[in-house]
Amino acid sequence: AQKVTQAQTEISVVEKEDVTLDCVYETRDTTYYLFWYKQPPSGELVFLIRRNSFDEQNEISGRYSWNFQKSTSSFNFTITASQVVDSAVYFCALTTSGSARQLTFGSGTQLTVLP
Amino acid sequence: GAGVSQSPSNKVTEKGKDVELRCDPISGHTALYWYRQSLGQGLEFLIYFQGNSAPDKSGLPSDRFSAERTGGSVSTLTIQRTQQEDSAVYLCASSPRQGSGGYTFGSGTRLTVV
Numbered sequence: 001a002q003k004v005t006q007a008q009t010e011i012s013v014v015e016k017e018d019v020t021l022d023c024v025y026e027t028r029d030t031t032y033y034l035f036w037y038k039q040p041p042s043g044e045l046v047f048l049i050r051r052n053s054f055d056e057q058n059e060i061s062g063r064y065s066w067n068f069q070k071s072t073s074s075f076n077f078t079i080t081a082s083q084v085v086d087s088a089v090y091f092c093a094l095t096t097s098g099s100a101r102q103l104t105f106g107s108g109t110q111l112t113v114l115p
Numbered sequence: 116g117a118g119v120s121q122s123p124s125n126k127v128t129e130k131g132k133d134v135e136l137r138c139d140p141i142s143g144h145t146a147l148y149w150y151r152q153s154l155g156q157g158l159e160f161l162i163y164f165q166g167n168s169a170p171d172k173s174g175l176p177s178d179r180f181s182a183e184r185t186g187g188s189v190s191t192l193t194i195q196r197t198q199q200e201d202s203a204v205y206l207c208a209s210s211p212r213q214g215s216g217g218y219t220f221g222s223g224t225r226l227t228v229v
Contacts, residue, residue: 035217045206047217091158102148102171103218105158 002027004094006106013082014114021077021109023092029053032096034068034075035103040088051075082113117141119221121207127227128197136192136224140209147190148210148218149182153203161205164190197228 003026013019025034036048049059051068059066063080079086089110093103120139128134140147149161160174164184175181179198184190194201204225208218 037220042222043204044222045208045220047219050217093158102160102163102174103150103158104160107157 002029002032002094002096002104004092004104004106006090006092006109008109009107010110010112012112012114015084016081018078018080019082019111019113021079021090021092021111023075023077023106025073025075025092025094027094027096029096032094035093035095036066036075036077037091037093037105038088039091039108045091048077079111082111084113084115087111087113119207119209119219121205121221121224123224124222125225125227127229130199130228131196133193133195134197134226136194136205136226138190138192138207138209138221140188140190140207141219142188144209144211144219145187146210146218147184148208149190149192150206150208150220151203152206152223156203158206161192194226197226199228202226202228 005024008022011019032053034051038046038048049066056068056070065078067076075092089108091108092106095103119141122137126134145166147164151159151161162175162182163171166187179195182190182192192205204223206220206223208220210218
């Protein structure tokens with residue numbers, strides 16, 4: 001069985017602040033994939049990133065960066081210089097080789113960026 | 116089409132009626148998933164189709180729920196004798212062959228059972 005924990009239910013920041021969204025996962029599989037999705041008020045889940053368990057390199061994409069650490073089973077997401085348009089619910093998710101590729105989602109973090 | 120299309124976008128039904136929700140995946144995507152998003156339960160996996168293989172129905176909450184995928188493309192999720200606890204947003208996703216890339220989600224169907 002696998003589990004994804006997003007301990008932060010809600011975060012509120014002022015525009016231009018940096019913010020980190022935490023994600024901790026549990027799985028016994030050695031091969032797994034981690035994802036981050038954004039769900040803006042419109043409701044559609046927008047894919048942000050996919051990372052496999054064999055690739056621990058951190059990744060930066062514009063204002064977004066991801067820190068994957070197998071030693072702590074964490075896959076944290078940082079938004080630099082946040083903007084109002086970043087306001088959304090962010091979900092971390094996990095799938096493993098043994099789970100028929102179904103995604104196990106965390107409970108989500110509601111990020112509000114204030115102007 | 117360019118994305119995953121779901122219909123209807125909103126559905127209000129009376130308790131005890133049957134409903135059908137439709138998902139049209141991205142052309143060429145062999146994997147198709149149904150998820151349910153509700154306030155108390157977050158995002159829950161319901162069912163998974165991969166090509167012509169038997170579907171993984173392990174997430175269906177009761178035998179009132181069923182789904183089919185015709186011709187490896189369009190999928191229909193059917194809920195029989197709807198209950199108020201079935202009220203949720205039903206999301207469909209598709210992906211290319213297993214394990215490649217991200218899953219693309221549709222905008223969902225908001226089901227309200229009154």
